[in-house]
Amino acid sequence: MAEKEIKIPFSYCRLSRGASFLGVEPSDLINLAIENKIEISMMLKRFHCRILLREDFSDVKDWYSSLYFPRTFNSMSGQTRAITNHSFIEFTNGRYFEPDKLLSGSDIFTEQESKGFLVGYGFALGLWRVMPDQFESSLPVKDFFPGFFPCLTGGETPVIQILPAQPFIDQSNGKRFNFDPYEFEAGYDDLWVTNYDIKRLMESGLDFDKLPMLNDIERPDLDSDSKNSINKRSESAKEKHARNELLILSAAIKFKETSSDIFNEKCLKKDGSYNFSAWARELSDRVHLFPDGQCPVKSVDTITSYISRHFKF
Structure with a gap:
């Protein structure tokens, strides 16, 4: 059948x-x-x-x-x-x-x-x-x-x-x-939620442990007439970069607003401008600012580049 x-x-x-x-x-x-x-x-x-x-x-x-x-x-x-x-x-x-x-x-x-x-x-x-x-x-x-x-x-x-x-x-x-x-x-x-993911859940028999993560599944190309045409739905390196940048930016804002005394002392220069390197070091040391308790970026230089491009005057 x-x-x-x-x-x-x-x-x-x-x-x-x-x-x-x-x-x-x-x-x-x-x-x-x-x-x-x-x-x-x-x-x-x-x-x-x-x-x-x-x-x-x-x-x-x-x-x-x-x-x-x-x-x-x-x-x-x-x-x-x-x-x-x-x-x-x-x-x-x-x-x-x-x-x-x-x-x-x-x-x-x-x-x-x-x-x-x-x-x-x-x-x-x-x-x-x-x-x-x-x-x-x-x-x-x-x-x-x-x-x-x-x-x-x-x-x-x-x-x-x-x-x-x-x-x-x-x-x-x-x-x-x-x-x-x-x-x-x-x-x-x-x-x-989309019907695409609803269907995946139904096809799994609601066995959520066996459901693959998004970067491990194949997705039908819904714009194609060919049923055999499939693409990979995944987080590419650049998408992961963007996600990490968003997490860093969110943590930077949270630190600036919730620890203003420390921020003003260590991350502001005498002329009132930001010391981005110091700001990055403070973020790297404060893993509690991130959702899983771990900074997603190890390089202080990379963290510095993320926050400096968003907070430049």
Whole structure:
């Protein structure tokens, strides 16, 4: 007898609906996300963001021209494009009433950030992945640091991560860099899961121990007509680099705000500017600032480069 095909009546759903569909608790799915076995995302609605793009993925203009308008998603802007099946970006800086300052399409990427990366400002919509390190046992997301990664179900993308735009815009205008106003808490109703991961869970017979981690599974190319066409869904070296940078940046802000006396004494120069090397050493010594009690980067020089590029005046 042929094996019965698994059918799921939704493309994605809230975490609570997915848990009910599977007959498990929402916390069970949170635990799987912590173990990097499924993607859990948040639904963003025109989130003004700073976009980090892999420059060497392909020519940026060619890449942008290959993207399609997501007709299945309610978007008011003709500049919105799908970068994966569920993650969308409105490629504009939004300055519609200032034609001489309006940027759109691939032209939003106007900054170079270290070797091999471009930066632009736009608006994110759709599902964007919350990294496993963000989850807490007491609440799905507590003191959430608003850095997101594309929901990769549906294809690869050169977009590495997005962060709130305003702190970087403020910094470029001479103001202090501050992420605090953008941290928040989120509950189960704020989190989403795709039918792709729901199907994987069903195919495993809900034997979660046997479910492979995301960097060990093969993902069907959902944009291909060929059923045998498969790609690897994995965290590439550059995606891990971006994730580590996000963890370092979050810890740097936490240390600066919670240990201000020590920070001011050891990490500020006489002229009030930052001593990035000292700041990096303090982070390296304070492993409690990181989710798993371990600094993800061993090199103080690398930590210094991460925080200096975000906190420069």
